[in-house]
Amino acid sequence: MTISPDSITLFKWGALHLNATIVFTWLVMALLTLISWLITRRLTTGTRISRWQNLLEVLVVGMRDQIREVSHQEPGQYLPFVGTLFLFIAIANLLNIVPGYIAPTGSLSTTTALAICVFVAVPLFGIAYEGPLAYFKHYLKPTVLMLPFNIIGEISRTIALAVRLYGNIMSGTVIVAILLSLTPYFFPVVMQLLGLLTGMIQAYIFAVLAMVYIASATSARSRIDKGKNQHETRSD
Amino acid sequence: MTIDWITVSAQIINFLFLVWLLKHFLYQPVIRTIERREQHIADRLTVAQERERLAEEKAHNHQHKVEELERTREQFFTKAKHDAEKTKRQMLDEARDEVTVTRKHWQRQTIQEKEEFLRNLQRQAADIIQVIARKTLADLANAGLEEQIAHCFIQRLKALNDKDFRKALRQSSAPVIIVSAFELSAATRGRLTRAVHEHLAEGVEVEYDESPQLVCGIELTAEGRRLSWNSDDYLEQLNDRVEEVLASARATG
Numbered sequence: 401m402t403i404s405p406d407s408i409t410l411f412k413w414g415a416l417h418l419n420a421t422i423v424f425t426w427l428v429m430a431l432l433t434l435i436s437w438l439i440t441r442r443l444t445t446g447t448r449i450s451r452w453q454n455l456l457e458v459l460v461v462g463m464r465d466q467i468r469e470v471s472h473q474e475p476g477q478y479l480p481f482v483g484t485l486f487l488f489i490a491i492a493n494l495l496n497i498v499p500g501y502i503a504p505t506g507s508l509s510t511t512t513a514l515a516i517c518v519f520v521a522v523p524l525f526g527i528a529y530e531g532p533l534a535y536f537k538h539y540l541k542p543t544v545l546m547l548p549f550n551i552i553g554e555i556s557r558t559i560a561l562a563v564r565l566y567g568n569i570m571s572g573t574v575i576v577a578i579l580l581s582l583t584p585y586f587f588p589v590v591m592q593l594l595g596l597l598t599g600m601i602q603a604y605i606f607a608v609l610a611m612v613y614i615a616s617a618t619s620a621r622s623r624i625d626k627g628k629n630q631h632e633t634r635s636d
Numbered sequence: 637m638t639i640d641w642i643t644v645s646a647q648i649i650n651f652l653f654l655v656w657l658l659k660h661f662l663y664q665p666v667i668r669t670i671e672r673r674e675q676h677i678a679d680r681l682t683v684a685q686e687r688e689r690l691a692e693e694k695a696h697n698h699q700h701k702v703e704e705l706e707r708t709r710e711q712f713f714t715k716a717k718h719d720a721e722k723t724k725r726q727m728l729d730e731a732r733d734e735v736t737v738t739r740k741h742w743q744r745q746t747i748q749e750k751e752e753f754l755r756n757l758q759r760q761a762a763d764i765i766q767v768i769a770r771k772t773l774a775d776l777a778n779a780g781l782e783e784q785i786a787h788c789f790i791q792r793l794k795a796l797n798d799k800d801f802r803k804a805l806r807q808s809s810a811p812v813i814i815v816s817a818f819e820l821s822a823a824t825r826g827r828l829t830r831a832v833h834e835h836l837a838e839g840v841e842v843e844y845d846e847s848p849q850l851v852c853g854i855e856l857t858a859e860g861r862r863l864s865w866n867s868d869d870y871l872e873q874l875n876d877r878v879e880e881v882l883a884s885a886r887a888t889g
Contacts, residue, residue: 406638406643421647422643429657432662433657433658440661440666443665443666444669456666460662460666460667461670464667479667480656484651484658488654509639510643510647513643513645513646513648
């Protein structure tokens with residue numbers, strides 16, 4: 401049984417090996433871009449809009465609202481990153497129902513890549529928000545002794561993020577494969593449906609956690625400042 | 637559970653590229669469209685609010701105009717009522733004046749007509765009385781009316797007790813003028829002349845004249861004094877009686 405799509409090589413051209421993970425990732429990317437381009441080239445600002453435009457607007461507005469709710473900040477700069485995380489993972493998981501398709505999110509390489517992106521994005525957003533010095537000071541709080549633990553926490557939560565997504569998707573695929581060999585026909589279909597639900601939940605969890613991490617890096621300082629201001633105002 | 641780091645690197649690049657693609661083909665166009673629509677809706681709301689404000693302002697103005705119109709109408713109505721009342725009063729006064737004038741005119745005309753009628757009646761009555769008296773006297777006493785009138789006049793001369801008048805006549809050279817309504821006979825004239833000489837002044841000159849104005853009588857004029865007998869008294873009585881009858885007829889009518 402093949403557990404990871406990394407090991408499935410679809411094209412081989414000299415030293416270059418194209419595995420299923422990359423090919424299906426490209427497929428998902430192409431699909432997302434194509435659908436987006438097809439719909440957004442005919443956008444109207446009137447009150448009567450097409451159902452596809454409506455779908456995209458609902459999706460984008462929903463993601464913006466979710467980001468605003470989680471971070472208590474304007475979603476403008478976070479939407480492309482967090483929204484793409486959600487859309488990519490959700491579409492990659494939903495396409496599992498297509499026969500012959502192998503979800504790239506079932507590859508630890510993909511989930512690791514996404515987790516690394518989050519791992520890098522968190523300090524980047526934090527530094528962009530409050531400057532490098534102020535950001536890195538958070539690692540020394542409450543004391544300098546906490547620095548190793550803070551670093552371990554950063555790394556471990558990135559690993560957890562990657563492994564959680566990989567485990568869920570991979571396990572779903574593996575369970576369906578095992579059940580298919582044991583009890584074909586009915587039960588795998590139910591598991592497949594459950595897999596769709598799990599895939600959507602995982603996409604949501606991954607995106608929301610990424611946003612939470614980014615928010616914790618950016619809004620901690622502003623919360624402290626706000627608290628200080630409120631205290632000063634009250635004492636005045 | 638192995639990690640292919642080449643695949644990881646490729647996936648990182650893929651993901652970042654996808655972020656860029658979706659930013660350009662999905663998020664930006666959709667957000668721009670939503671913002672435009674929101675702006676459009678906000679503009680329309682602003683326009684609608686402005687229109688509502690204008691409509692309210694117009695409604696307010698309209699209400700104000702209606703109230704003003706109502707007030708003006710009330711003023712016009714009051715003025716028209718006042719004018720009508722004034723005109724009515726004026727017309728009533730004019731009508732009353734006209735009625736008064738007409739009534740006065742009518743009364744004057746009536747009085748004139750009555751006087752005319754009475755004059756005619758008096759004249760005709762005198763004529764009739766004269767004729768009747770003459771005929772009666774001729775039939776009963778075989779005497780003319782003129783003689784009888786002359787007799788009555790002579791009786792009055794006799795009864796005259798005016799010394800000053802007699803004295804004035806004696807001293808005067810002016811003649812005594814006797815005017816009668818009818819032509820006196822020579823005999824009557826002689827009797828009258830004698831009576832004047834006997835009771836007034838001896839030798840005074842007596843002249844005779846006729847005047848239909850006297851109706852039925854004789855009048856003596858001398859020295860600014862006048863002595864007469866005629867049927868005017870009786871006719872005046874008849875006149876008074878006729879007026880009484882006419883007045884009673886008007887009252888009952």
